[in-house]
Amino acid sequence: MAELCPICQGPNHCCNNQDKSIGSCWCTERIFPEGIFLLVPVEEIRKTCICQTCLDNYKRDEELESPR
Numbered sequence: 001m002a003e004l005c006p007i008c009q010g011p012n013h014c015c016n017n018q019d020k021s022i023g024s025c026w027c028t029e030r031i032f033p034e035g036i037f038l039l040v041p042v043e044e045i046r047k048t049c050i051c052q053t054c055l056d057n058y059k060r061d062e063e064l065e066s067p068r
Contacts, residue, residue: 005051006044007036014049026052033062 005012015025027049036050036058 002048004048005054006040006048007050007054010051010053012049012051025049030055033058035062 003011003014012027014027030052032050032055036055037045039054039058040050
């Protein structure tokens with residue numbers, strides 16, 4: 001389950017649950033807006049990572065919805 005995004009159920013490509021010699025994961029370098037966690041089922045919070053596609057889509061949608 002840790003390999004799947006809790007939002008889209010696709011692969012999250014997170015390496016934090018793998019061999020640490022790989023280095024840090026892409027997700028440690030990114031900022032996750034608080035609102036994205038509202039899309040994650042409560043039982044999945046802090047148990048699996050959101051994928052980069054869902055993060056990028058959320059940020060894009062958030063940008064489109066914010067007043068200019």
